[in-house]
Every structure is written in structure tokens, then in C-alpha cells.
Amino acid sequence: MTVDILRGKRYPVAMAKGSDSKEKTLAAAARLFCRRGYHGTALQDILAAGGAPRGSLYFHFPGGKEEIAEGAVSLGDQAVRGFIRQVADTSRGAEAFVAGLARGMAANLEASDFHEGCPIATTALEIAADSDAISKATRDAFAAWEREISLALTRFGINARQAASAATAVLSQLEGALLLARTYRNLDPMRRAEDALRLLVRPDRGRQGR
Amino acid sequence: MTVDILRGKRYPVAMAKGSDSKEKTLAAAARLFCRRGYHGTALQDILAAGGAPRGSLYFHFPGGKEEIAEGAVSLGDQAVRGFIRQVADTSRGAEAFVAGLARGMAANLEASDFHEGCPIATTALEIAADSDAISKATRDAFAAWEREISLALTRFGINARQAASAATAVLSQLEGALLLARTYRNLDPMRRAEDALRLLVRPDRGRQGR
Numbered sequence: 001m002t003v004d005i006l007r008g009k010r011y012p013v014a015m016a017k018g019s020d021s022k023e024k025t026l027a028a029a030a031r032l033f034c035r036r037g038y039h040g041t042a043l044q045d046i047l048a049a050g051g052a053p054r055g056s057l058y059f060h061f062p063g064g065k066e067e068i069a070e071g072a073v074s075l076g077d078q079a080v081r082g083f084i085r086q087v088a089d090t091s092r093g094a095e096a097f098v099a100g101l102a103r104g105m106a107a108n109l110e111a112s113d114f115h116e117g118c119p120i121a122t123t124a125l126e127i128a129a130d131s132d133a134i135s136k137a138t139r140d141a142f143a144a145w146e147r148e149i150s151l152a153l154t155r156f157g158i159n160a161r162q163a164a165s166a167a168t169a170v171l172s173q174l175e176g177a178l179l180l181a182r183t184y185r186n187l188d189p190m191r192r193a194e195d196a197l198r199l200l201v202r203p204d205r206g207r208q209g210r
Numbered sequence: 211m212t213v214d215i216l217r218g219k220r221y222p223v224a225m226a227k228g229s230d231s232k233e234k235t236l237a238a239a240a241r242l243f244c245r246r247g248y249h250g251t252a253l254q255d256i257l258a259a260g261g262a263p264r265g266s267l268y269f270h271f272p273g274g275k276e277e278i279a280e281g282a283v284s285l286g287d288q289a290v291r292g293f294i295r296q297v298a299d300t301s302r303g304a305e306a307f308v309a310g311l312a313r314g315m316a317a318n319l320e321a322s323d324f325h326e327g328c329p330i331a332t333t334a335l336e337i338a339a340d341s342d343a344i345s346k347a348t349r350d351a352f353a354a355w356e357r358e359i360s361l362a363l364t365r366f367g368i369n370a371r372q373a374a375s376a377a378t379a380v381l382s383q384l385e386g387a388l389l390l391a392r393t394y395r396n397l398d399p400m401r402r403a404e405d406a407l408r409l410l411v412r413p414d415r416g417r418q419g420r
Contacts (some may be wrong), residue, residue, distance in 0.1 A: 035339055036336060036339065036340070037247060037249055037250075037335065038249075038250075039246070039247055039249035039250035039336075040248075040249035040336050040340070115339055117335070122247075122332070122336055124389065124392075125247065125327070125332040125335065125389060125392070126246060126247040126249075126250050126332055126336070128324070128325070128392055128393060128395075129246065129325055130246070130250070135393070138393050139393050139394055142390055142393055142394070143394070165402050165405065166402075166406075168390065168398065168399050168402040168403075169383065169387075169402045169403060169405070171386065172382075172383055172385075172389070172390055172399055172402070172403055173379065173383050173386055175382075175386035175389050175390070176381065176382030176383055176384065176385035176386030176387070176389070177378075177379075177382040179331055179334065179335060179382070179385050179386070179389075180378065180381065180382055180385070182338055183334045183338060183345070183348050183349050183352055184349055184352070184353070188378065189378050189382055192375050192376075192378040192379045192382070193378075193379060193382055195375065196376075196379035196382075196383070196410055199409065199410060200406055200409060200410075
């Protein structure tokens with residue numbers, strides 16, 4: 001999967017072009033869940049968008065829509081993880097890193113005409129009470145992103161314990177800003193998130209919290 | 211509407227006890243949308259939870275589910291606005307204020323057994339692309355919360371322009387933390403959000419951004 005988020009061309013999930021009907025179905029589902037949520041997406045929509053015959057859907061996903069959602073969340077998870085790693089690898093310090101995260105996500109949101117924010121947030125909110133399997137998949141994804149962010153912050157000189165705390169706050173700030181920016185249909189919340197994140201990880205400031 | 215969020219007893223939206231069937235229906239809908247989202251809530255569920263006869267539903271809401279959702283978002287809006295004002299009125303400074311927001315929301319999430327986070331976030335994410343009316347209601351609500359937060363920060367000595375920027379970041383941080391805390395089913399993200407928010411509004415730190 002190519003992660004092109006930094007150049008702001010496409011959302012990473014949308015970049016997932018499967019070579020077979022299973023992967024195509026998952027990519028289509030991931031995109032629809034990202035835009036309209038789990039309950040707002042019918043199996044019919046997934047079939048239409050993915051171009052797979054109905055028979056193959058039942059063959060690949062005997063667990064039905066729930067199993068498709070698990071796979072779609074996992075696809076979003078991998079895309080965002082790859083994005084975080086890419087930003088970490090091309091940043092020279094903690095401030096540049098968190099600014100790169102905010103900018104990449106902003107570019108990506110804008111490129112989708114404000115339709116595609118976090119690939120899994122909508123599903124996570126809708127499904128928390130309903131499906132253990134999907135709930136676990138969203139939990140694992142967020143936790144993995146926190147670990148990636150924490151790892152990068154550590155690499156940029158922040159000690160491990162502080163990095164873990166900061167990583168949670170960084171992810172919260174980005175998720176909330178994506179929610180607001182998508183709702184407002186403008187990028188101001190992403191810019192303000194970037195400022196707040198720089199402050200949070202600045203060496204003379206961010207490490208003196210409790 | 212009583213806002214009891216600070217004592218962590220109930221979610222503010224759940225406290226909305228209408229005196230007539232219209233208000234009862236809206237309160238039930240607000241709660242269901244908060245827990246399961248717009249698409250995951252059927253009219254039938256709203257009727258069952260609100261105890262209103264089907265006839266009264268069509269009488270009060272000729273616009274159907276979309277009109278109910280608009281009213282439910284407005285109810286959530288008022289509850290959160292009242293909560294923000296209450297915390298502002300009982301806080302002695304910017305740090306205590308943002309900590310109070312994070313703690314009140316955390317208590318509230320926990321009291322609902324992690325079912326009820328932000329009353330409008332799920333709907334906002336699901337509906338951004340689909341309904342202009344609901345989309346506008348969620349946009350207006352978030353913007354109103356930002357203004358309330360900004361107003362309070364100004365009162366605590368932060369200048370107006372910085373307060374507006376900080377307010378967006380404060381709301382993003384809280385919304386994202388609610389999403390993570392609800393998904394993880396633990397309050398760590400709320401505690402870490404509190405630390406990050408204190409840092410953001412601390413006089414010697416938060417006002418030196420760009």
C-alpha cells in the first residue's frame with residue numbers, strides 16, 4: 001500500500017488498491033466506513049464500490065459485514081501506521097514530527113473534500129457498544145498509533161514515560177482536530193492543533209508536566 | 211435541564227427530562243445517537259426509549275428522523291454549553307478551568323459505563339456528507355462550545371486572539387480524548403488530556419506559540 005498522505009494527494013485508505021476481489025472489497029469498505037460510518041454503509045454499497053460479485057463477498061467474508069469491518073479497520077490501521085512511520089523517518093525533531101502529522105492529515109482531509117478524516121474514528125464511536133470484534137480492532141489500532149508516536153518521540157530525545165503520555169495527547173489532539181475540521185469544512189482546527197502539538201513536545205516546555 | 215456532569219452522576223443529555231412527549235422523544239434520541247450514532251438508531255428505537263406514541267412523533271417532527279436529529283444535536287449542544295459555563299463559573303484560573311472540563315467529561319463517561327462520550331461527535335462524523343441540516347447543527351454546536359471556552363479563557367487573563375486559538379485546541383484535545391477513552395474503556399486518555407491542557411493554557415507557556 002502506498003502512503004501518499006504527505007503530498008496530500010489521497011487518503012491512505014483510498015490508496016489501498018487490492019489485487020484481488022478480497023482486497024478490493026476491503027479497500028472500498030474502508031473508504032465507505034470512513035465517510036459514512038459502519039451503520040450508514042450497506043453491504044450493497046460495498047459491493048457496488050468494490051466491484052466484487054456478491055458470491056465472492058460471502059466466500060471471503062463468511063462473518064458478513066462485521067468481518068468486513070474488522071478487515072477495513074485493520075487496513076486503516078496499517079495505512080495510518082505507515083504514515084506515522086514515514087513522517088517520523090523524514091523529521092529532524094519532535095516538533096517537526098508532530099507538525100508533519102498535523103499537516104499530512106490536513107492535506108489528506110482537504111484532498112478528499114473534507115469527506116475522509118480518521119479512517120476508523122466513526123466506526124469506533126458507533127460500534128463501541130455493539131461488536132466486540134470491531135471494538136477490539138479499533139482499540140488495537142489506536143493503541144498501535146500511540147506506540148508509533150511514542151517510539152518516534154523517544155527517538156527525538158523525550159524519555160520513554162513522558163513520550164507515552166505525550167503520544168496519547170498527540171493522538172487525541174489530532175483526532176479531535178480532524179473531527180472539528182471535517183465538521184467545519186476548513187483546516188483551522190488542524191493549524192491550531194499543530195501549534196498546540198509543537199508546544200506539547202517542545203523540550204523546555206512539554207517535559208515539565210506532572 | 212440540570213447539568214450534573216461535575217459530580218459525575220449522569221451525562222447531561224441523559225438528564226434532559228422533557229415534560230411533554232416532544233422533549234422526551236428528543237432526550238431519548240439524543241441519548242441513542244450519542245451511544246450508537248445516527249444511522250445505528252432506528253425510529254422504532256427512539257419511540258421505544260422515549261415512550262411516545264408513533265402518532266405524536268409525526269406530529270412533532272414532520273421532517274422525520276432528520277428533524278429529530280437536529281433537535282437532539284441542539285439538546286446536546288445546550289447541555290455541553292451549560293457544562294462549560296458551570297465549570298468556568300466555579301474555576302479560579304485557566305488551568306483549573308481546563309482541568310475541570312477534562313475531569314467532568316471523564317466522570318461522565320465513566321458514569322455511563324463508557325457508553326456516552328461527546329453527545330454529537332458520532333452524528334457529526336457520520337452525517338457530514340449526507341444532511342445539510344444536521345451538518346449545520348453539529349457545526350454550530352462545536353463553534354458555540356469553542357466560543358464558550360474562549361470566553362472563559364479570556365476571563366482568566368488570556369488575550370482574545372490567543373484565547374480563540376487555544377479554545378479550538380482545547381476542544382480538539384477533549385474530543386479526541388473522549389474518543390480514545392471510550393474506545394479503550396479507560397480514563398487514561400482523559401488524564402493525559404488534562405496534563406496537556408494545563409500546559410497549553412499555563413501563563414508562562416501556552417501564550418508563547420506562534
